[in-house]
Amino acid sequence: MSQGFQRQPLILASASAARRALMAGVGLTVELHPADLDEEAIRQAHADLSPARQAVQLAEAKARAVSEVHPGVLVLGGDQILEDDGAVVSKADDLAAVADRLRGFRGRSHHLHSGAALARDGQIVWSAVDTAALTVRDFSDAWLETYLAAEGPALTSVVGGYRLEGPGAQLFRRIQGDYFTILGLPLWAVLDALRDQGVIDR
Template structure:
């Protein structure tokens, strides 16, 4: 082997594995960027409502994982030899699954119902490669809302606006939504929408990150 061929082979060996995030979530992008993870974004085209309708026997935690797996697979099929990270978050409250509010009026009603009570956020993640799931997992956080006033609720909705409709709980803990709570049990990154530590561990095993 010539010296140039040897150098080319060495560069191929040293080239990091490629990671694609199959999510449009700004919070998930920010988490990966903050952790200095190299990635590109390809939003998964999946019908979440159809998946939820098919999995009515799944609890909220199981559903979060299945949605993450579906997103990872949808993108992985179009990107050979890349690692694809899918993620999703579900909310469990009062014995049932909660979906994103369709309007600010619905968000107001939901938040009024949850104040003074606890609910669970389940953040699921999955890694796929060559159209196959190679890892998936979920982490859960329990959040307790304080008994806030109607005046605060009105001010909160007016300040945050329709951006809340993209959040399953109609709040962002990294924003004014932090004022809704009196206690949070669990990992902060899980609340934001990604079980970051387990994901980073899998990315190290995959060769996307240095071990």
């Protein structure tokens, strides 16, 4: 493969629209092969690890699993974990649960840990994690109702109940960390690793 500055094919082992958009946005062509894994079981198996390390373990598991059935091709796996006061937060089941979650975040800070890993032939060749801290403003209940109506059930597909690239940006008073990490990948580290692996030009 030789298209622009990309020299090798790359598989993205994720169904995340945000990660797919990030790769396309920086000019990379990826094949999509989401990993079919029991993520909760993997998380529970590593419950003794910090939430940040759990994100790495999940990213590695995705990359490894997909690379085993696509020999010779580099596979990128990613995972994001939301940590609130030391606890791992899962996706909400419905909009009512999203509303409860956001009320719980109101006026407080939480963390997003984005892990990424590269694998080839079932072997991890690189992994990393980056963390961002997000402080939610003291929004009104009226604003929350408007937000939920505007975004709708799609909010149950994102762990925090918000998309920073959409109206969810209005939830926050302060963010400390990298924008791409919040979207789902430690992008700068991923790009460096792809250069090291010869996928893109230096």
